[in-house]
Amino acid sequence: MTPTRKKRLSIVMLILVGxxxxxxxxxxxxxxxxxxxxxxxxxxxxxxPVDRRIRLGGLVADNSVQRASDSLAVQFxxxxxxxxxxxxxxGILPDLFREGQGVIAHGRFDTYGVFQADEIxxxxxxxxxxxxxxxxxxxxxxxxxxxxx
Amino acid sequence: MIPELGQISLILxxxxxxxxxxxxxxxxxxxxxxxxxxxxxxxxxHFVFALMAYLVLTVAFINHDFTVTYVAMNSNLLLPxxxxxxxxxxxxxxxxxxxxxxxxGWMLAVLMFSRALPTVYRTRVLAVMGMxxxxxxxxxxLTSNPFxxxxxxxxxxxxxxxxxxxxxxxxxxxxLYMGYVGFAVAFGFAIAGLLGGKVERDxxxxxxxxxLTAWAFLTAGITLGSWWAYYELGWGGWWFWDPVENAxxxxxxxxxxxxxxxxxxxxxGAFPAWTVLLAIAAFSMSLLGTFLVRSGVLTxxxxxxxxxERGLFILAFMTxxxxxxxxxxxxxxxxxxxxxxxxxxSRETALMLNNMFFAVSAGMVLxxxxxxxxxxxxxxxxxxxxPPYFSAMFILLMTPVVxxxxxGPMSRWKKDGLGRILKPLLISAIVAIVLGxxxxxxxxxxxxxxxxxxxxxxxxxxxxxxxxxxxLRGRRRGLPRHQIGMIMxxxxxxxxVIGVAxxxxxxxxxxxxxxxxxxxxxxxxxxxxxxxxxxxxxxxIADEARFIVYRxxxxxxxxxxxxxxxHRSGQVMTQVALRPGFTRDLYIAMxxxxxxxxxxxxxxxxxxxxxxxxxxxxxxxxxxGLVSASDRRYWRERRVEARQPGQSxxxxxxxxxxxx
Numbered sequence: 084m085t086p087t088r089k090k091r092l093s094i095v096m097l098i099l100v101g102x103x104x105x106x107x108x109x110x111x112x113x114x115x116x117x118x119x120x121x122x123x124x125x126x127x128x129x130x131x132p133v134d135r136r137i138r139l140g141g142l143v144a145d146n147s148v149q150r151a152s153d154s155l156a157v158q159f160x161x162x163x164x165x166x167x168x169x170x171x172x173x174g175i176l177p178d179l180f181r182e183g184q185g186v187i188a189h190g191r192f193d194t195y196g197v198f199q200a201d202e203i204x205x206x207x208x209x210x211x212x213x214x215x216x217x218x219x220x221x222x223x224x225x226x227x228x229x230x231x232x
Numbered sequence: 233m234i235p236e237l238g239q240i241s242l243i244l245x246x247x248x249x250x251x252x253x254x255x256x257x258x259x260x261x262x263x264x265x266x267x268x269x270x271x272x273x274x275x276x277x278h279f280v281f282a283l284m285a286y287l288v289l290t291v292a293f294i295n296h297d298f299t300v301t302y303v304a305m306n307s308n309l310l311l312p313x314x315x316x317x318x319x320x321x322x323x324x325x326x327x328x329x330x331x332x333x334x335x336x337g338w339m340l341a342v343l344m345f346s347r348a349l350p351t352v353y354r355t356r357v358l359a360v361m362g363m364x365x366x367x368x369x370x371x372x373x374l375t376s377n378p379f380x381x382x383x384x385x386x387x388x389x390x391x392x393x394x395x396x397x398x399x400x401x402x403x404x405x406x407x408l409y410m411g412y413v414g415f416a417v418a419f420g421f422a423i424a425g426l427l428g429g430k431v432e433r434d435x436x437x438x439x440x441x442x443x444l445t446a447w448a449f450l451t452a453g454i455t456l457g458s459w460w461a462y463y464e465l466g467w468g469g470w471w472f473w474d475p476v477e478n479a480x481x482x483x484x485x486x487x488x489x490x491x492x493x494x495x496x497x498x499x500x501g502a503f504p505a506w507t508v509l510l511a512i513a514a515f516s517m518s519l520l521g522t523f524l525v526r527s528g529v530l531t532x533x534x535x536x537x538x539x540x541e542r543g544l545f546i547l548a549f550m551t552x553x554x555x556x557x558x559x560x561x562x563x564x565x566x567x568x569x570x571x572x573x574x575x576x577x578s579r580e581t582a583l584m585l586n587n588m589f590f591a592v593s594a595g596m597v598l599x600x601x602x603x604x605x606x607x608x609x610x611x612x613x614x615x616x617x618x619p620p621y622f623s624a625m626f627i628l629l630m631t632p633v634v635x636x637x638x639x640g641p642m643s644r645w646k647k648d649g650l651g652r653i654l655k656p657l658l659i660s661a662i663v664a665i666v667l668g669x670x671x672x673x674x675x676x677x678x679x680x681x682x683x684x685x686x687x688x689x690x691x692x693x694x695x696x697x698x699x700x701x702x703x704l705r706g707r708r709r710g711l712p713r714h715q716i717g718m719i720m721x722x723x724x725x726x727x728x729v730i731g732v733a734x735x736x737x738x739x740x741x742x743x744x745x746x747x748x749x750x751x752x753x754x755x756x757x758x759x760x761x762x763x764x765x766x767x768x769x770x771x772x773i774a775d776e777a778r779f780i781v782y783r784x785x786x787x788x789x790x791x792x793x794x795x796x797x798x799h800r801s802g803q804v805m806t807q808v809a810l811r812p813g814f815t816r817d818l819y820i821a822m823x824x825x826x827x828x829x830x831x832x833x834x835x836x837x838x839x840x841x842x843x844x845x846x847x848x849x850x851x852x853x854x855x856x857g858l859v860s861a862s863d864r865r866y867w868r869e870r871r872v873e874a875r876q877p878g879q880s881x882x883x884x885x886x887x888x889x890x891x892x
Contacts, residue, residue: 090573090576093576094584098588101588101592102588102592105592105596105625105628105629108624108625108628109596109599109600109621109625112620112621112624112625113599113600113603113617113621115620115621116617116618116619116620116621116624117603117615117616117617117618117621118615118616118617118618119613119614119615120613120614120615120616138615138616150826152826152827153745154745155743155744155745155823155826155834173743174743174834175743175821175823175824175834175836176823176824178466178803178804178805178806179803179804189618218614
């Protein structure tokens with residue numbers, strides 16, 4: 084091999100090793116930070132591990148929101164029309180959070196089967212429905228027009 | 233009648249773009265001066281009609297013409313004039329129109345400021361941009377016509393999304409689009425080079441200021457978006473790794489790699505093929521960004537109600553543009569000039585490392601952004617990739633970048649010694665470490681993240697300035713602009729790094745229940761809620777919390793966050809109260825009313841250290857890009873330099889020519 088070729092080869096090797104390492108690390112990190120989406124019907128169908136953070140989506144059930152009188156704790160139910168899951172959260176809810184609207188909650192199930200949310204997402208457009216929630220509602224046989232007005 | 237004029241203008245613009253993309257291009261191929269000479273008037277006409285369409289829509293907004301569906305959807309009688317003007321690009325259809333206008337504007341600029349380009353080459357650049365314009369005009373006319381009518385029109389319109397009724401939002405989309413669309417110029421230059429059958433240093437030099445300008449706009453646009461999210465969304469975050477943020481960030485990362493690889497290709501002729509590929513990638517990623525934002529396939533704060541058909545159109549368009557470009561690249565790449573060799577320790581290597589890290593980062597962000605889509609499409613599972621992934625990847629990939637940045641400018645082209653590069657930087661390194669530790673201790677930010685942040689940031693700033701000292705030695709004139717720009721940008725990253733480290737390690741946030749008369753104490757500040765009152769704006773009413781902030785016994789400020797309800801849509805919005813400062817921001821946002829009798833509210837209070845530094849650093853980056861782009865080297869004497877190709881390759885001389 085000529086010196087130039089050797090140099091080129093070493094550069095190519097360097098790049099390959101670098102990209103390879105980065106990809107390997109990316110895949111492992113991603114495994115830890117992936118959130119699986121579940122609908123209330125998924126929850127009813129199978130039990131979910133207590134230790135894994137998941138992404139729960141559906142509609143906030145009517146007349147289900149209960150606030151504590153002395154703290155920011157709040158409890159409500161997330162439904163897909165067929166099943167419902169109790170969700171507990173402490174903190175400030177997004178502006179568009181309201182009964183009958185689509186919502187996504189990140190968190191874990193506790194040992195009592197209550198979903199302990201650490202993050203609540205409601206989107207910034209009245210007519211917008213998160214795609215996963217839309218799909219979950221469809222699968223549960225819920226009419227979407229009604230929920231979207 | 234007027235809205236129809238807009239429609240006709242768009243159609244005429246499409247006709248002119250089609251002519252531009254065919255006839256002068258054919259002329260360039262046949263070397264027919266007569267056909268090529270059509271290009272300038274076509275570009276001007278194209279711009280005039282795009283502008284006319286845009287103005288027609290603007291007039292419809294000013295006059296409350298609710299027979300135009302788009303106006304009826306995004307405006308109403310109560311909307312103030314400034315927001316009616318910015319509402320033109322507040323929705324999907326109008327923002328496309330803005331995109332087209334900007335593309336036409338960039339084309340006009342290429343026409344005006346590239347007189348020194350050979351006619352054949354310039355014609356090809358304009359024709360390629362014309363092709364891009366055809367795609368967007370067709371998209372607008374076929375799937376998202378802003379001039380569509382409803383007859384009879386409603387008496388009043390809906391509302392501009394209240395989130396967009398904000399000064400920050402007036403400028404965020406235009407700046408971002410300037411950047412996105414600006415990469416079309418670099419794309420056009422690259423494709424024109426490939427079409428001509430050879431890629432030369434010359435075209436790289438010609439395209440550098442355009443790439444720099446586009447990149448600077450993109451930087452500014454992203455910065456503004458981040459600042460807007462910070463005060464408008466009410467969560468106090470400045471970056472969420474939201475898919476649509478990522479969509480603008482991926483072109484930025486590739487653009488950053490591109491401006492550096494262009495420097496190598498122009499100066500040394502090294503990795504020309506890679507530079508072409510990056511130019512194609514940067515624009516393709518801009519198109520992908522548009523696809524992601526507009527198709528509604530992603531869950532995101534930006535994902536307003538969308539239409540999947542539009543997404544499909546953009547996807548198809550992207551496939552044609554990117555696929556065509558890559559095909560051309562595959563056919564012509566073997567003919568691209570071969571670069572000069574270089575040693576392992578050299579500026580070429582430094583810039584190659586830069587490119588490697590930025591390209592890999594872009595790939596990582598792309599992976600994390602698209603993985604949920606792929607997974608859903610393949611029927612595996614519905615997943616989302618969270619910020620921990622992106623943060624971990626970024627810290628991993630950007631730490632070496634921060635460490636290496638000061639070394640780049642210090643190194644010489646072709647061949648250098650590590651000792652020679654590092655010696656002048658030794659003092660900067662020591663000062664950065666000592667000062668970094670000292671400042672962290674003095675601020676009481678005694679944690680690993682803050683300390684490494686300060687050391688890294690100061691290393692960038694001092695390292696960059698020790699380069700200035702070196703470069704100025706034995707020089708009578710000052711530094712050329714492209715170097716000043718580079719220095720500003722690199723120092724800007726330092727400022728940014730400090731801001732990020734301090735915010736992420738030292739933010740104090742409390743969400744609490746407060747009644748009028750109660751006081752909250754945080755970090756030596758006392759926040760007293762005196763009252764909650766009702767206030768009125770032109771198109772909203774609000775509950776306003778009256779806070780007085782004390783430090784010790786001294787009264788500092790009043791802060792009045794609001795919870796607004798917009799009349800027309802009934803949408804509720806949080807209006808944050810902010811007290812910005814050099815070393816910290818005070819931030820109050822209202823949650824919800826918890827109890828009617830005691831008037832208790834949930835309130836979010838943040839103290840965010842050094843958060844302004846994030847945007848200050850990013851703005852320095854953007855300014856640096858503009859200053860570099862304004863260097864006379866790129867704009868004059870092109871012909872002269874073009875005739876003396878050997879002149880710029882001054883071998884292993886002192887590194888005074890610097891990548892911008």
